[in-house]
Amino acid sequence: MIDVTIANFEAEVIEASQTTPVLVDFWAPWCGPCKVIGPLLEKLEADYAGRFKLVKIDSDQEQQLAAAFGIRSIPTCVLLKNGQPVDGFMGALPEGQIKAFLDKHLPSAEELQAEEAEADAQDALAEGDLSSALEKLQQAVESAPDNDDARFDLVKLLLELGQDDDAKVAFAPVIAKAAGVRRLDSLQRWMAARDAQAEVANPDARAAELRAAIAANKRDFASRFALAQLLMAYNQWTAAMDELLEILMRDKAWNEDLARKTYIAILDIIEPPKAKVAEGQVPPEDPTVATYRRRLSSVVLS
Numbered sequence: 663m664i665d666v667t668i669a670n671f672e673a674e675v676i677e678a679s680q681t682t683p684v685l686v687d688f689w690a691p692w693c694g695p696c697k698v699i700g701p702l703l704e705k706l707e708a709d710y711a712g713r714f715k716l717v718k719i720d721s722d723q724e725q726q727l728a729a730a731f732g733i734r735s736i737p738t739c740v741l742l743k744n745g746q747p748v749d750g751f752m753g754a755l756p757e758g759q760i761k762a763f764l765d766k767h768l769p770s771a772e773e774l775q776a777e778e779a780e781a782d783a784q785d786a787l788a789e790g791d792l793s794s795a796l797e798k799l800q801q802a803v804e805s806a807p808d809n810d811d812a813r814f815d816l817v818k819l820l821l822e823l824g825q826d827d828d829a830k831v832a833f834a835p836v837i838a839k840a841a842g843v844r845r846l847d848s849l850q851r852w853m854a855a856r857d858a859q860a861e862v863a864n865p866d867a868r869a870a871e872l873r874a875a876i877a878a879n880k881r882d883f884a885s886r887f888a889l890a891q892l893l894m895a896y897n898q899w900t901a902a903m904d905e906l907l908e909i910l911m912r913d914k915a916w917n918e919d920l921a922r923k924t925y926i927a928i929l930d931i932i933e934p935p936k937a938k939v940a941e942g943q944v945p946p947e948d949p950t951v952a953t954y955r956r957r958l959s960s961v962v963l964s
């Protein structure tokens with residue numbers, strides 16, 4: 663629990679709430695109910711073990727802050743996320759009601775563990791420690807099976823490591839919803855491309871055969887898409903997107919929009935994780951992803 667004044671409000675509340683929900687307890691020394699709820703909130707902060715941060719503001723001493731939040735009676739508690747108030751309550755509520763309020767807005771302990779494991783995995787990837795990254799991502803998915811971002815990163819890494827069977831096992835729980843979740847659909851398209859080439863004994867010879875067919879007929883979209891899938895299977899991303907763009911320039915809706923959907927899948931796969939940046943700044947976009955997004959827009963909108 664931290665006592666907040668106008669001097670440290672920005673750091674302890676606004677900035678802190680960008681990463682952890684902050685519960686602000688407006689109180690005053692003379693307030694009887696405040697003395698009841700105060701220790702209870704401190705107990706819950708300890709019980710919730712980092713899922714939220716508790717701060718206290720003396721509404722008599724910090725009238726400017728109390729006025730900014732429109733405080734009319736105390737105790738009043740306000741929960742902030744990402745620098746903005748999201749909900750609150752007045753009065754000395756019993757513990758059960760406060761827990762219900764918190765549980766409505768806070769990530770579960772499992773979700774928090776998953777987020778921490780995923781962040782550790784990205785750090786490990788940045789350091790080239792693939793085994794640690796894989797272990798952390800597996801922990802993240804086990805902690806929060808519904809965390810699609812963690813599952814995406816896990817399956818992607820398994821595919822990059824050539825562990826296709828393990829990737830399929832990790833992907834199996836979300837197959838049913840993959841069509842409705844774009845990034846999961848993108849992984850499924852990548853796995854399909856890899857499966858399609860599994861029986862190709864000589865990829866170079868197959869690529870030469872497909873290029874010969876395309877040279878003979880620029881509108882042989884089936885051969886051009888097969889080449890794009892071959893390139894995609896071997897992680898030759900930009901070359902695959904170049905072939906898909908050739909299809910789109912000639913027939914945007916070919917085969918139920920297959921070329922555009924596959925192109926978008928590649929962009930999802932090659933886009934690196936968003937870097938952490940200072941508040942108010944926009945993460946830099948990967949130059950290759952940015953270039954190929956613009957190319958897709960120029961073709962689709964032309």
